[in-house]
Amino acid sequence: MAVVEVEGLCKRYGETVAVDDVSFAVERGEIFGIVGRNGAGKTTLVECVEGVRRPDRGRIRVLGLDPSRDRARLRQVMGAQLQGGALPEKLRVGEAVALYRSFYAEGADPARLLDELGLSAKRDTAFENLSGGQAQRLSIALALIGKPRIAVLDELTTGLDPRARRGVWELIEQIRDSGVTVLLVTHFMPEAERLCDRVAVIDRGRLAALDTPGGLIARLDSPQRVRFRAAAPFDAAVLTGLDGVGEVRTDRGETVVTGTGNLLHAVGSALVRHGVVATGTRLETATLDDAFLALTGRTPGEEPTGESGEEEPA
């Protein structure tokens, strides 16, 4: 049985369509990613799943419960980490966990949970004095304190430095390994690629694709890229005619060749044949970032992606 079933979900705010006819099912024990740009409708979508918003149309079941009608029961089996959710500034870590534990009939042992999340030493630290990474770990602790069967984590690593982010990623994998289904909302593609078993790509409110990260990448026409710098200008025609080569572009002295097959070998030998001296030759395989951009129909140069876009509030 699917843990989360969403069928034909629609939600609009006035004239703005936030979610447009989205359907998907989340299987037990997977990390299911919902990815999209800021403002694509991801948060509205999960807020409907959490029962915080009522959809205009469509059917949602979370562990067989209707989030709009069975809110109280849903709260017992779902742990949520909200974008923009916070705690009182002076509330201490230990107090927050003990307080949230009291809301649930069954739950985790607060001391052990803090230990697992590396927060034991911060037990007496006020929320306002936590670093970004510590606050996010506390947020995860509060999402898990009720021993949920499904955890919804919204933009969990936004604003974290790379080291703190890696720590949080490891935690999410541990959560999944303990049998909890994870619904992960993110606009940071390396995060989705690293963590998610399957990914739903949301673009302007619609479901653009649903597949494993590998499956989404494999859909690309040109999943490889060869980059090099030529010592002297050369005629791009020596490469464009080759088997497997898609596009050849030169920008600020660096040439980027996209294509398929044994691309590196094909490009390398053609350059040698024509006496082009190349330095810094690198082969890059496509990432989820590339797949995402191809799916949502915008070129990489059009808008900053990944980390540089993180500071925007959604």
Added chain:
Amino acid sequence: MTTYRPPARAWALLTWTEAKLVTRDIAGLVVPLFLPMLIMVMYGLGADGEGTERFRGVPAFDAYVVPMTLVMVVALIGMVNMPAVLAAYRGSGVLRRLEVTPAPPVMILVAQVLAALAQVLVGVVLALLVARLAFGMSMPRDPLPAIGVFCLATAAVYALGMLVAAIAPTTNAAVAIGLVLFFATMALGGGFGPRENLPDGLAALGEHLPYGAGLEALSATWTGVAPDLRHLAALAGAAVLAGAAAAKTFRWD
């Protein structure tokens, strides 16, 4: 499958936690606890302690300054401090975060009200102790009605405070609206000197706003006469009207 509700322990723990948070906000404690007391002490130092005819033989300090101080304590906490905390909770996402837990939203309001009441109790006891020990204040001639009147006044200013919390878009707005409301009702209600000095229309208005009505009714219990029904009705009316308006307009995010 029965629907699980958080146990009494959760309500108690949330209330206890909110009370602890109140004690950690030093700035929020100083104004409502010590400003009214400072004003009371200044009046007390100038008082002669003689009974006056106006208050049926009770000194004006006992029958007017002390009730005014007690109303000031509860009005500051109910109309300024509590709405500021709730507006901050909404602004920073504390209420949103609670929304996805099994805790019903009203739980945080109840906890906040109870924590603020504890603060009021501390302020009242401190003020009464200082008035008694330093200035020989006499206790109200009608102690039970005094308690009842104070509870009614508390309900009225808390309802107004909830309305402030409901309509204020930000924490700063809540403090601003709360303070304006506090000073306006206090000025019209006789907090800056006898209402007789005000134009008749304003004096009559102030007498029926929570500050003035609370002060008059509480003062009556000190002199041992029954509080005027108009004042009690004004307090009850403010509690019901503002409470209903707050319940209708309160936003959680």
